[in-house]
Amino acid sequence: xxxxxxxxxxxxxxxxxxxxxxxxxxxxxxxxxxxxxxxxxxxxxxxxxxxxxxxxxxxxxxxxxxxxxxxxxxxxxxxxxxxxxxxxxxxxxxxxxxxxxxxxxxxxxxxxxxxxxxxxxxxxxxxxxxxxxxxxxxxxxxxxxxxxxxxxxxxxxxxxxxxxxxxxxxxxxxxxxxxxxxxxxxxxxxxxxxxxxxxxxxxxxxxxxxxxxxxxxxxxxxxxxxxxxxxxxxxxxxxxxxxxxxxxxxxxxxxxxxxxxxxxxxxxxxxxxxxxxxxxxxxxxxxxxxxxxxxxxxxxxxxxxxxxxxxxxxxxxxxxxxxxxxxxxxxxxxxxxxxxxxxxxxxxxxxxxxxxxxxxxxxxxxxxxxxxxxxxxxxxxxxxxxxxxxxxxxxxxxxxxxxxxxxxxxxxxxxxxxxxxxxxxxxxxxxxxxxxxxxxxxxxxxxxxxxxxxxxxxxxxxxxxxxxxxxxxxxxxxxxxxxxxxxxxxxxxxxxxxxxxxxxxxxxxxxxxxxxxxxxxxxxxxxxxxxxxxxxxxxxxxxxxxxxxxxxxxxxxxxxxxxxxxxxxxxxxxxxxxxxxxxxxxxxxxxxxxxxxxxxxxxxxxxxxxxxxxxxxxxxxxxxxxxxxxxxxxxxxxxxxxxxxxxx
Amino acid sequence: xxxxxxxxxxxxxxxxxxxxxxxxxxxxxxxxxxxxxxxxxxxxxxxxxxxxxxxxxxxxxxxxxxxxxxx
Numbered sequence: 001x002x003x004x005x006x007x008x009x010x011x012x013x014x015x016x017x018x019x020x021x022x023x024x025x026x027x028x029x030x031x032x033x034x035x036x037x038x039x040x041x042x043x044x045x046x047x048x049x050x051x052x053x054x055x056x057x058x059x060x061x062x063x064x065x066x067x068x069x070x071x072x073x074x075x076x077x078x079x080x081x082x083x084x085x086x087x088x089x090x091x092x093x094x095x096x097x098x099x100x101x102x103x104x105x106x107x108x109x110x111x112x113x114x115x116x117x118x119x120x121x122x123x124x125x126x127x128x129x130x131x132x133x134x135x136x137x138x139x140x141x142x143x144x145x146x147x148x149x150x151x152x153x154x155x156x157x158x159x160x161x162x163x164x165x166x167x168x169x170x171x172x173x174x175x176x177x178x179x180x181x182x183x184x185x186x187x188x189x190x191x192x193x194x195x196x197x198x199x200x201x202x203x204x205x206x207x208x209x210x211x212x213x214x215x216x217x218x219x220x221x222x223x224x225x226x227x228x229x230x231x232x233x234x235x236x237x238x239x240x241x242x243x244x245x246x247x248x249x250x251x252x253x254x255x256x257x258x259x260x261x262x263x264x265x266x267x268x269x270x271x272x273x274x275x276x277x278x279x280x281x282x283x284x285x286x287x288x289x290x291x292x293x294x295x296x297x298x299x300x301x302x303x304x305x306x307x308x309x310x311x312x313x314x315x316x317x318x319x320x321x322x323x324x325x326x327x328x329x330x331x332x333x334x335x336x337x338x339x340x341x342x343x344x345x346x347x348x349x350x351x352x353x354x355x356x357x358x359x360x361x362x363x364x365x366x367x368x369x370x371x372x373x374x375x376x377x378x379x380x381x382x383x384x385x386x387x388x389x390x391x392x393x394x395x396x397x398x399x400x401x402x403x404x405x406x407x408x409x410x411x412x413x414x415x416x417x418x419x420x421x422x423x424x425x426x427x428x429x430x431x432x433x434x435x436x437x438x439x440x441x442x443x444x445x446x447x448x449x450x451x452x453x454x455x456x457x458x459x460x461x462x463x464x465x466x467x468x469x470x471x472x473x474x475x476x477x478x479x480x481x482x483x484x485x486x487x488x489x490x491x492x493x494x495x496x497x498x499x500x501x502x503x504x505x506x507x508x509x510x511x512x513x514x515x516x517x518x519x520x521x522x523x524x525x526x527x528x529x530x531x532x533x534x535x536x537x538x539x540x541x542x543x544x545x546x547x548x549x550x551x552x553x554x555x556x557x558x559x560x561x562x563x564x565x566x567x568x569x570x571x572x573x574x575x576x577x578x579x580x581x582x583x584x585x586x587x588x589x590x591x592x593x594x595x596x597x598x599x600x601x602x603x604x605x606x607x608x609x610x611x612x613x614x615x616x617x618x619x620x621x622x623x624x625x626x627x628x629x630x631x632x633x634x635x636x637x638x639x640x641x642x643x644x645x646x647x648x
Numbered sequence: 649x650x651x652x653x654x655x656x657x658x659x660x661x662x663x664x665x666x667x668x669x670x671x672x673x674x675x676x677x678x679x680x681x682x683x684x685x686x687x688x689x690x691x692x693x694x695x696x697x698x699x700x701x702x703x704x705x706x707x708x709x710x711x712x713x714x715x716x717x718x719x
Contacts, residue, residue, distance in 0.1 A: 344692030344695065345693075346692070443713060443717055444713070447710065447713060538703060538707075541703075541706070541707060542702075542703045542707075544706050544707075544709065545706045548709050548710075594695075594699075598695070598696070598699035601692065601696045601699070602699055602700060
């Protein structure tokens with residue numbers, strides 16, 4: 001990251017910010033602390049907006065609000081790019097906008113009303129469609145009365161038929177047609193003298209007559225049907241017409257208003273960011289941070305656009321600036337999905353390390369060490385390959401599948417090393433033998449191995465912490481980290497000597513070295529240094545979980561195999577074994593992931609990662625929202641830094 | 649009798665830390681869930697806090713294994 005300062009004549013501030021926004025690489029610093037020497041502090045002050053700028057801001061905010069309201073009324077379809085430059089026509093746009101907004105609001109309200117009416121009429125639709133086909137079939141006889149009903153099922157139809165037979169003998173007839181939903185639509189054709197009795201019967205049988213809107217109660221049944229059909233047709237035509245009008249409007253005016261809205265956004269963000277600029281009587285100053293490799297490009301852009309009137313200077317980063325340097329995570333393609341794990345923690349500080357590559361390297365390794373089953377790994381690999389095609393649009397899911405793919409490969413490798421394919425099934429059926437170690441039988445060696453992995457991982461963390469402390473020029477902390485490494489190795493060597501693996505003669509020199517180094521440890525790490533050392537040793541023992549969780553995973557797989565064998569039936573055994581193995585896979589994936597992550601977050605990162613870095617938020621068209629969200633944060637930060645500067 | 653005592657010792661070595669871990673995780677988990685509802689960005693910290701007491705049961709497991717197999 002480079003610390004930069006852009007300087008130019010005051011009247012060129014807007015154009016400069018516009019160019020900086022287009023380039024999208026500069027993280028603008030709201031405070032001048034660390035950028036301006038004490039000598040020049042009196043001459044440089046925050047840029048205060050004048051009356052004209054304030055009016056412009058209010059005008060643009062109102063315009064933005066209206067444009068947003070307009071787009072809220074329009075259909076969400078792709079709008080072609082406009083080649084009109086909004087600035088010269090913005091006054092015209094502002095005038096036409098009021099008229100168009102009124103028109104679109106009216107169309108939008110009309111569309112809403114029509115949609116609402118059609119939604120209310122929709123439950124008549126099925127009934128009307130069915131009844132009209134029945135009416136066509138039976139033909140209309142003017143002396144008859146028609147009663148429409150909805151029946152739940154054929155049983156209800158039988159009950160109704162019985163009732164009608166008893167009541168009216170042959171003076172009525174029931175027609176039914178099944179609907180797509182499985183219910184029945186019925187139509188009773190009866191002579192007018194019995195129709196009231198039929199209605200009473202329907203009420204007694206709790207089969208309510210199909211009700212029509214109250215406004216058409218005076219019409220006959222056939223008229224009601226015709227009226228509703230006409231009403232639905234008319235409303236659908238009207239809705240189509242309104243939709244077509246809105247689409248036509250979007251097609252015709254959308255590009256211009258979209259360009260105007262983008263321009264308004266740009267102007268507002270420039271006005272907002274100009275509050276973070278500084279000025280003297282003649283010049284403006286913008287301070288900020290940007291990736292070192294992008295500096296040349298922005299400098300060339302400024303030179304080209306302003307012919308040397310606006311210049312960009314790189315300033316040396318001082319030790320006191322290190323806390324304020326923004327941080328961006330940049331990793332090769334393989335490590336990118338693992339950044340999701342890093343984002344669960346606050347950002348690392350600028351002087352610290354990006355933990356992503358470490359997670360990318362060790363997470364799949366620990367996952368494989370814990371799950372370690374070639375059969376499970378193969379299933380997970382197949383699942384990840386099959387689902388990767390459907391997950392491209394969802395970034396988080398796609399990343400998770402990419403991680404699963406790598407982890408499943410490690411699970412296959414360690415499965416072959418442990419000789420595990422669906423637990424002991426590979427051994428009993430296919431005769432697969434462990435290439436390295438059988439972890440079910442060698443519990444103690446696996447325990448030592450897991451702790452050796454922990455020793456290597458924790459020591460690496462401490463070594464990184466040592467380097468990190470040197471980079472921050474905190475020599476005492478660096479010494480404490482180094483001594484911790486030495487102490488851990490000495491302690492391990494001492495324990496091994498007690499077990500008789502190292503010559504017994506080493507005991508005394510090891511103990512003497514530990515005692516000699518103790519004061520140095522207390523000096524570098526303070527009174528809590530022994531506690532820190534104990535914590536580190538505890539962290540190493542914590543890696544025993546690699547063996548412990550792995551052992552439970554393989555035992556569960558063996559239980560699945562035994563239970564499926566006990567069924568004595570191939571199909572049943574396959575089902576039982578399959579279900580328990582499926583549970584084993586799900587538990588295995590979750591527990592392996594959680595414990596691998598925990599080993600990183602708690603045991604490993606604790607040693608070298610300094611959290612609390614500031615997020616790199618370049619001033620760019622894409623970051624408008626981000627800038628807005630950060631407004632309060634940056635203003636608060638700006639205020640705090642100013643306060644600190646005043647107090648110092 | 650020795651075997652019974654060894655098995656009992658191993659069971660105690662893993663059982664008591666397991667209960668302690670479960671109790672600690674229940675308390676931290678409940679508080680963590682409450683924190684996450686208000687500040688979802690604390691998920692990393694909550695995972696760490698929930699995971700910390702697990703070390704107890706792992707240490708208990710190591711001791712139990714040593715009692716059973718290494719003794």
